Amino acid sequence: MATSLNRPVAECLIVSANQVVTPYPVYPLGAACLVTALREAGHRASHFDLLADGGHPALALLLAGGRFDLVGVSIRNLDSVDSAAHEEYLAAIATTVDLIRAHSDAPLVLGGPAFSIMPGELMDLLGADFGVVGEGEELLPWLAGELAAGRPPLERIFRARPLAGLWQPSTLSASTADYYLRHGGMLNVQTKRGCPYACQYCSYPQIEGRTLRFREPAAVAEEVNRLRDQCGARYIFFADSFFNDSQGHYLEVAEALIRHGNTLPWCAFFRPQGLPPEALRLLQRAGLAAMELGTDAACDRTLAGIGKSFTFAEVLEVHRQVVAAGLACAHFVMFGGPDENAETLSEGLANLDRLEQCVVFAFAGIRILPGTGIHARALADGVIAADTSLLTPQFYFSPQVSQEEVTGAIRRAFAGRLDRIYPCHEFSQRIIDLHKIGCVGPLWDLILKKRTRR
Ligand code: B12
Missing domain, CATH: 3.20.20.70 (Aldolase class I)
Structure with missing residues (x-):
């Protein structure tokens, strides 16, 4: 679809893949910033939070019922970074990515703090199409536009320049916020x-x-x-x-x-x-x-x-x-x-x-x-x-x-x-x-x- 200015409008879904609840569930602030940035750029953006919005079954339904130009996965944690309580989170993230692939053929974009630490390894491990290192507010809307216009970039991993201006988180759905407030x-x-x-x-x-x-x-x-x-x-x-x-x-x-x-x-x-x-x-x-x-x-x-x-x-x-x-x-x-x-x-x-x-x-x-x-x-x-x-x-x-x-x-x-x-x-x-x-x-x-x- 295109706007009156003939700029392509992308249908985007951002999935917060974090399922870690220690020391407590942490509200996905990065995803909130991205949803705002995508909407401000004229795209349509929705968000799914694995902890708050019903887990894998609900995500599968959402993907099956929609048509997305881009599915972004926000990866917050690699592991518990604690030698005394060793927990690894990548297997759970890989399961989520597999589920997304099984229910959607939209290009898959990775990002988030954990992704930014090991982008190449995570791209290979998870088999994603694109990845953004660092802040996603500029690159993700641009990438969404390119994908909606049928111009997928040849490059796979993009490195964000630090944003000079303001960034603005919105609040994700009331039910998402409510989950975190209850915990x-x-x-x-x-x-x-x-x-x-x-x-x-x-x-x-x-x-x-x-x-x-x-x-x-x-x-x-x-x-x-x-x-x-x-x-x-x-x-x-x-x-x-x-x-x-x-x-x-x-x-x-x-x-x-x-x-x-x-x-x-x-x-x-x-x-x-x-x-x-x-x-x-x-x-x-x-x-x-x-x-x-x-x-x-x-x-x-x-x-x-x-x-x-x-x-x-x-x-x-x-x-x-x-x-x-x-x-x-x-x-x-x-x-x-x-x-x-x-x-x-x-x-x-x-x-x-x-x-x-x-x-x-x-x-x-x-x-x-x-x-x-x-x-x-x-x-x-x-x-x-x-x-x-x-x-x-x-x-x-x-x-x-x-x-x-x-x-x-x-x-x-x-x-x-x-x-x-x-x-x-x-x-x-x-x-x-x-x-x-x-x-x-x-x-x-x-x-x-x-x-x-x-
Ligand atoms: C604050 C913080 C905490 C606080 C959170 C408090 C709170 N109520 O918010 C506390 C102390 C509780 C905490 C706990 C933990 N944390 Co912590 N935390 C952070 C910190 C400093 C900031 C995270 C943040 O909110 N950033 C602000 C938001 C806006 O940015 P963002 O999420 O990065 O999103 C931006 C980009 O990443 C990108 N992006 C994000 N998603 C996506 C998706 C796509 C598709 C794209 C394109 C881009 C993109 O764009 C966003 C906007 O610019 C980071 C380090 C850092 N400087 O990033 C560590 C960090 C995220 N934490 C980390 C870890 C490990 C943990 C714990 C597992 C530690 C533990 N054992 O307790 C827990 C897990 C908690 C949980 N339930 O998930 C690691 C994760 C990586 C890793 N090494 O595994 C980090 C990176 C620090 C580190 N050690 O390297 N944490």
Whole structure:
């Protein structure tokens, strides 16, 4: 079909293939952005969410009843990235792709954060027609137009340029939002994209690019109000790679939330550096209820080993300010990474003891993702070989310490403490149970019995 301007209009279906429910089901924000972008470009776009919309039988019916120019599959997670609770998700995604192929002959396009980490491998594994690495808002509508016009591109994998302008998520169907609200009461919002840091293990710059791009603070605050008033959100997670940017955009967002009368509690990932008391006070007035701190390693040597540009003394200082402000916080720390040895292990665990009135989530080993510094380090240290496939999860453990030593030391140090979590999947099960009885938010903060605005 064509519009009056003779631009081809494509009939598109975006399938959110994620079926992971730990630590809780996460609303498919990326798919929401794509549906908006496709519609704004004049295409017709619908969305199917495997968790919320009835699973494979309902998807099969939808595909059989429609005629699509393009079916996009959003791939969020490869695996649980946790050596203590090893779960792989690709087999389930392959089953979904097979089902789509069985019920539709539309070109199949892959995208999403997990796809962007291993595009070539996933194209081959899943046998897709096209793939988009990075943000889909520009490339997907263009590709849809080309396909509807009968001009399928010769190239198979496209790499998005980081979007300079605004991106705008819509809310997917009310029933989709309702599913997520029934499982945790939380919806998610992005205030910026990109990550300029060079943490050795991290794939975020591959997915979002290195350049920070900010959304208008007022647009963020309006979206939060819309999610509360129109969708019934009771808690917000800001899904930025990290919230507290050095340019101070996060403070403008906080001011906008206050100006727009935000009443929802919220949580975000924070980098444990900077964050003076006046910033924390402002964030608290804006509704900040729980801070997830990307501390990542527990002593200076291992912090440097994973490319962090802060010291443990800076972590302690931020921690002191956060606790003094009465804010709930959790530190996320990995052991067994580059330069870990028996000495750093005991130094790191002793350092964690200095983090009082908080929750610590610990992980053993680091999932090796292609293109990251840890991948090069793992090759150099002989942890993996050049031809080791990373589709099957591989974890980096420093050659100076065994996996058993690492896990044994964490278990001994955390024994008998409710606020020290290892392995983390055991806590995830508790979160699921608490969400079932109507509790909202990330819920680790309940351990601390802090006063929140919930
Ligand atoms: C915020 C976040 C969380 C929060 C979510 C909180 C919340 N309420 O929203 C929490 C902490 C709960 C979380 C949990 C987990 N997470 Co997480 N998370 C993220 C993070 C930082 C942002 C995701 C996001 O919302 N992005 C914003 C949206 C708008 O972008 P997007 O989804 O990428 O979509 C864009 C593009 O990808 C593309 N796109 C998306 N779909 C499609 C489809 C098509 C067809 C096309 C063309 C394009 C396209 O266009 C979209 C718009 O630009 C990413 C890392 C990152 N920077 O991407 C990790 C990330 C997605 N998480 C990851 C993982 C592993 C997990 C967990 C499995 C970890 C665990 N064991 O607990 C769980 C799974 C949770 C679940 N139920 O699914 C991995 C996934 C890849 C992998 N390594 O397997 C990532 C990439 C981080 C990493 N380690 O590399 N996560």
